[in-house]
Amino acid sequence: MSRGRRIVCAANIGRSPADVFEYVTTPGNWPIWHPSSIKVLGAIDHSLAVGEECTEEYVVAGRHGTCVWKVLERDAPHAWTIGASPQGGGSATISYALSAAGDGTRFIRSMTYTMPNWFFGLLDGMFLKRRIAAESEEAVTRLKATLEGR
16 A cells, blocks of 8 residues: 555635535535536435435546545534545545635645555656645635635
8 A cells, every 4th residue: 555645725715614515515516616516316406414415426647436435523613524545445535625815715725645556656656646735726726616616
């Protein structure tokens, strides 16, 4: 198993923390703003509480898979954390931190992940992490544009 990697992306979004929190923690919205999210199933029509789960089909850095996300932390509208162990191995944790910033929200998305084996760990160090980071940046850019109506 490779050691964990962390990717952090942030944006100031011209909406209230409560609005941003409700939107990003509702899985049915993920395919709208996150380029890696193909489809979500299960509890997807509301902001998920601790212990709730949903299943996501994704393509990350060209790698297709599915995983079950479980909510590990919820402190609305300030923090939310989910964790998963995708089919095929590895693990991922995604955390959102939100705070008031002027008349909007400072949104920070942190993702920590491990690869399923040494080979993928090697590929990650060579080029996968850059692709994953670019997809994460694009997601936060899309989120801002979506919530600001652009």
